[in-house]
Amino acid sequence: MIAFIDEHRDQFGVEAICRPLDATACGFITSRAYRTAKTRPTSARALRDKLLIEELRRIHAENYSVYGVRKMHHAMVRACWQLGRDQTARLMRAAGL
Template identity: 85%
Template sequence: MIAFIDEHRDQFGVEAICRTLRATECGFITSRGYRAAKTRPRSSRTLRDGILVEELRRIHAENYGVYGVRKMHHAMRRAGWQIGRDQVARLMRAA
């Protein structure tokens, strides 16, 4: 939701977007909530995900870019990271 507002705020404005989205089923954000979300510090999960994505990219490149989720999970565990297979899959999709 925040990314959508960031993408279209120059064209429509934050207030108008939030007012329009409030009329929909998923419209839960207000302009005040948007500003609060923008100033809120990043969560620890987001910070750790950033570190893990870089490590995943490095290990994937070292292995000629052919490792899938299962082998990447094992490679990350061998490298000393405490990470689950589903988390590796989520981060690989995001990257």
């Protein structure tokens, strides 16, 4: 939502975008919530995910880009990273691996 608003705010304005979204998208996006989300610092999970995605890409490239989730999880554990298999799958999906 935030990226969509950022993309179109110059053309329509934040209030005009948030008003119809308020009724359709779970009712949580308001102009006030948008401003709060923009000023909020990056979460610890997002920072760790960014670091892990870089490491996943490195390990994936080292292994000829053929490892799936199970082998990538084992490779990350061997590299002394503590993460679960589902987390590995989520991060690989986010990285496009």
